[in-house]
Amino acid sequence: MKPSIAIAGNPNTGKTSLFNSLTESRQQVGNWPGQTIELHTGQLEAGGVTCDVVDIPGIYGLLAVSAEERIAAACLLDRPDVVITVVDLTNLEQSLHVITQIAEAGLTQVVAANMSDVAERRGIRVDLGRLARALATDVIPTVARRGEGRDQLLDAVGNALAASSAPPLVIDYGPVVEQHLAVLTAAITSVPCVASIAPARWLAIQMISSDEFLRGRIAPLPGGAEVLVAAERARHEIEADIGLEAGLALAERRFDHVRRLSREATGHNGRGPVASDRVDRVLTHPILGFGVFLAVMWLVLKITADVTAPYLDWLDEVIAGPVSRWAVAGLAALGGDGTWVEGLVVDGVLAGVGGVLVFIPVLVGLYLTLAVLEDSGYMARAAIVMERAMRAIGVPGKAFLPMMVGFGCTVPAIYATRTLDTHRDRLLTGLLVPFMSCSARLPVYVLLASIFFAGSTGSVIFLLYLLGIVVAVAVGALLGRTMLPEPDPMPFVMVLPAFRLPNAHTVWALVRRRTWAFVEGAGTLILMASIVVWGLLAIPVAGGSFGDTDVADSAFGAIASATSTLTEPLGFGEWEQTGALMSGFVAKEVVVSTMNQLYGEREPADKARGSGFLEDLGEIGSSFVGATWATMRAIPGVVGLDFAQVEDGTSSQVESRIRDSFESASGGHGSLAALAFMVFVLLYTPCIAAVGALRDEFGTRWMAVSVAGQLCIAWLGALAVFQLGRLLGLG
Template sequence: MTAVEPAPAVKPSCHAGADGPAAEAGAPVVALVGAPNSGKSTLFNALTGGRRTVGNWPGTTVEVGRAGWKAAGNAVELLDLPGAYSLDAQSPDEQLTRDLLLEGPVEDRPEVTVVVADASHLTRSLYLVAQLREAAQRVVVVLTMLDVAKRRGITVDAEVLAKRLGVPVVALDPRRRGGSGEIGSVVAAELASCCLPRPRKIKISAEEADDELAVADERFAWIDAAVERAATIETDVRATVTDRVDRWVTAPIVGPLIFLAVMWLVFELTTTVAAPIQDGLGSLFSGPVTDGANRVFDHIGLADSWVQLFVVNGLIAGVGMLLTFVPLMIIMFVLLALLEDSGYMARAAVVTDRAMRAIGLPGKAFLPLVVGFGCNVPAISATRILPGARQRIMTVLLVPFTSCSARLTVYVMIAATFFPAHAGTVVFGMYVTSIVIVILVGLAMKSTLWRTFGDESLMLDLPAYQRPTLRLTASVTWMRVRGFLRTAGGIIVVTVTVVWLLQAIPISGGASFGHVDPDDSLFAGVARVITPVFAPLGFGDWHTVGALIVGFVAKEAVISSWAQTYAAGDPTAGQSPAQLHDHISAAFAISSGGAVTAAVLAFLVFLLAYTPCVATVAAQIREIGRKWTAFGVVMQLTVAWTLALAVFQIGRLL
């Protein structure tokens, strides 16, 4: 077996995180395991009511999920293990699965292992079953993707397969909750037999036990014998819809063009549909909500107090402005969930494989990178699917250059302010720029740090196209919107409070606490210290620089910082999106010396390339250590400043 470079951050623990209702103390442990994209995490969510991340492409599960589950009335702790094709680990996440199932003491292993098998790729899916049967594990096989198998002319008899494998087999459709109850009864029956001797092992010939190829051949012979009896395969099946569509969407030239067109349409729909809703919410916060809060403070005798200023100019202005972007996020997440659930996003890995290999990364590295366009933090964890330590380090360093959804809110505000007729195209351009930066920085690192990287081709099982389900789309969308709201309700509130305190402390002008002009505040003073660094980039205004500083905490805070800064300076103007746009436009007009478009584009590029947030930095420290993380932060700031300088200085000449 090929040696696997360990990832220190991955520890074989059954308690990596809770993704649903907590399990009862002392409850028996049941593990879900299966190949990537076999429906394992979807089944986990269906059984436990949890909110485990799911997606119709491989690599979405990179940590152990756990939750309580009632299996036919029996309290069980259910584990969702990282996807693995076999227990011959080739990456840290596969090693974690092996450690939990085979390497630990027998008494610490799961009482029952549920193998989720893709019926459309049955032979490959049952390899795990063969290995677990050799270890005398109690195994239950769950057949998924039966509808896909049927379209391909494959019919599986679950009863016959159970007899041939010597383990219970349940056929179900976790996407539509079909058969979920039966699996609970089967698992409960297996748990009831735990006091009995474990199942008889499958024996491998002793003289071949040290020959890996011979052992694999013997396993596949056992699997083929079972599948031959249990599965019926039609030989005259016409090409499926998936096959016909993939001829175009995975083609070397047409495929990338289709991908770009699809993503442009997503951003165009997002900005067009969300704009009027966002304006309405902005008017709600700047009008009735602000007026109501002022009346309450007048009534209780705290008019013009620092408490009123904090609530109105701090919380309502900052957090309220951020909440106006919730409709935009919902629309974006729904569209992306539809693309993911349909199976299209997996094709993106194929069309970008050539670019990945050009920078020394396997096509599989695209999987964590595409996760990064949602959020950089889970994307960094997703690098555990990569086999080599150097590949993981390089990908972790590249992930922050993928444009996360937090940046999207700022893109939309800037695009709506300066390019209202082409907002969707500008936002789309930022995501294309993100991809270009990832490739260029990757090439630079390959040419300097890791010149010995090999050229590895992508090996990926593409899922069949399927009709997205309302339940799964809604579930995925809600998980992501909830994460956005949790950020707004947590770290953004703290950030808004800190910014307001800094703006409330006077350093000149002789004003009292809370009644200081923003230009005379401590916040302005701190921002002005580093403003000269950004003057060559065209946005050397302290309001803008201060927002970028706050954005290091979370990119959404850029908007909240702008909103509360301008609200404090012009309380009579309110905090509607239109008024905020006017303030930002005026600031860029002055700082750029009239080259507004060049300065705005430079600002967007800097926002894209500099360190995403403190949560991303913490995730990088966990995965690759402090030294590489520090190197990454310096690299991000250097790339961001250099590119922004080039954009502004060249743009102002055109």
């Protein structure tokens, strides 16, 4: 079996940079089973041995409260052969607390003293030699982002693997605690199943400190229950004797030890106020900080939407143009052109692949900005600013960011929930994000509002956006009190990471891995949905042959007609309308084109246009250059205000048909029905890609809850608009 290595340490100490530098390209990213916490694993070579490495979530101590801490605790309970503990030299005490606890647990440790360059710049001098002697481990100075100290660290790991493990660190917890620890340690040692987990004294320390996670591990073991009873007794007696929570009493002594270590290594007791405190006064100021936050949000939205848009169009054109032509040409060579196979390949598979690919520029843009915001330390400041407002709907301040991204596109917004700290917070935010009106819904509003509310299009659209927010707040408050209550409302406590320059390598590695995870995870679902929709359109029900039938006569049309009875009470019970909504399940952009198609004349397809392979390649290349140029032009535009012009390419003939259809379906309340239709579009599932993202992040069950819940809310919302509006005599 390969030796196992865990990388531990406080969050934001450059753990991930170190992991990247140690494993180079040999790494995988996955999720912890049933969790959306990213698990980074890889391999490294130390002392001529290949070892498995896991980058465990950042922690401040070994008492597990949050999901991340439980995972870290589970990793360390697996007893890795060597733990590389990353120390942030700019904040030594908090790092030493983790080191001390790992040493108490009797794990072999190698310390990576990271950010030695930043510490030096700030005039923080740490005597690593003295620290190493005090800790009785190797302490290797590293600058993980530049790969400095990598080889020395690997050598130290190799030596640690070869050496026999050192005895666990023993801290003197004072006479009262020591007396109980001795009794409990003896009790644990006499139960082999429990004692085999870890050194008995450490188990005793953790149980007296109320380590819920460890208790859960020990309870089912033979003899475990007795150990737990003894531990509880010891805890109560300690608390009665010294009048302090036992865990706190132990932490007090441990921090005495930590402060002594820190003083020895640095010769001081912590700095006074520093320059970054003044920056923080602005960034976390309730008003100034909010202003800065809005400006940063604006940038994120512009980068994810505008800057990536040219690449998006380019991808779209390449797939719909040259790639589709090549596929058709390839099929022709095999004698399969003009048959349903061509339809399957072009309209099913290629459209699906395109549906996956078009999200890549957006996701890269989002992940890039998010990684920079997180890596620089700004995200923590933003969380402080938004904390109070977001708490009102039961999510932490950081949830504001995914919600804002949701106005651009739901898919990256769902992935942006990863920046939140607990699974519950991520899930609740992920369920609320789809109510933020994404940019793909805008064309639907523009089309219908311009037909039915000609004078006040802008106000109607604004009200729809507002309604989305109101519904999200209401659903958040409801779910937060029912299905997803806060397990233990945790008062706000957060470490402010030091400001740093984001590291290009770390940022890019994260962007690449996360983007690939999307292609693998959500991509398959999008592709499948695309093929299913093509199949429904191809299956003849009322006439025609497979792959060559009118929409009205296809299975798609039949389902649209069947479901239209459900939308009758909402004022839009015609099959064209439900058909448009069905296609909107694939993507909201499609609603407008489906309406154009269903209410207009069928336009002849232009894919017959012949063109050579080389011309195609040239076209791809030149349009890519064009996209890059457009991106460069978009970047300065990010700073200025340029509201995108929404083109309205619908002919007046189609408009009058749409008007007639809504008037007749609603019994003469056309504008009310159109409003109900827009409310439905606002509130139901954004698109199949969002569904894929939900499944990817939260599992199939929560995906189903989200989809079904949104359909119900959309139906009720549209019903309320139409029926109440009619009762009040509007429209």
